[in-house]
Amino acid sequence: MSSLSVYHVSSPDIPNKVLTHFEDIAATLAERGVRFERWEAATRIQPDASEADIIAAYQARIDALMTECGYVTVEVLRVKSDDAQEAEPQAGPLEERSHRHDEVRLFVAGRGLFSLHIDDYVYAVLCERNDLITVPAGTPHWFDMGERPYWVAVRMSAGSQETQLTGDDIAGRFSRLED
Template identity: 30%
Template sequence: MAVIKIRNTNEVIEGHENVSSFLEKQGVLYEHWEMRKLPETLKEKFVLSDQDKEEILSTYKEEIEDLAERRGYKTWDIVALSDATPNLEDLLKKFENVHTHTEDEVRAITAGHGIFIIKGDDQTGYFDVELEAGDVISVPEGNPHFFTLMEDRQVVAVRLFIETEGWVAHPFEEKEEVNK
């Protein structure tokens, strides 16, 4: 289950209903998919073959198609990151810059962990959403954010897009420094 940490107050929000309620107020979609569906062989696998990726997409076909229909997403794929990923450090540096997109950034975590750092409303400021397997998040288009890995440096996620071109990151210049 996701955990939220609000940076300017150090408040921690836990529990599905509390996390969902907080994120809904910030305009961020949060859902949870049943991870027992995923074959055991893929639950801790972070270097994936094309066949592995297809198996994940097939396992969550109903959930993906439901989310796509509700939100207008037209295409999806799998991203897998770990210490075995070529140029991981360069990728992380690119990810760890606050940016926006011209469409939602959607991730459904199927293995490992990741953190979205999202700019909330003026009162809330930036908050971290620590995600684990089963967590699904959609950061709205135009909302400043960035993504990074947690200590285990491993994640597998389904990504959904309206158009892959809409996922291009546009740098966001912040007036105040984001404490990374």
């Protein structure tokens, strides 16, 4: 089940708010400029589906979002425990970073924890199958894949995913995604 835990940066062990209802999560994130939606595939996606099959299952929604937001690339990312070290070659997955363009992920399978550092708060968003999250350009965040990572996601972007590390060690002060 998707969830949102909101923490003040001074109290990383105690969330101010924990939400599990989709509408509450989406509304709270929207207040901070973060898009959070639930997308259903138009066709059933098989475990061994190709990148083309996965994209085709969401094609109409992908096309609409790409047109609306000016995204120009779409790709499928796959991570499982065996290849987790290769998943984020630009930096360790628990280092706070930001991107020049929006970071959009639609989870097709598995799960991951996006933690967004906005002002004095951290919004920890547990994303699972059918969750779409858009992290606005320039938003400091980190992504936790868990101890035994497994996820498949569609990523859309307006350009290259240039990563800028913030140098802040905040990610190490917050709870990890536990399997």
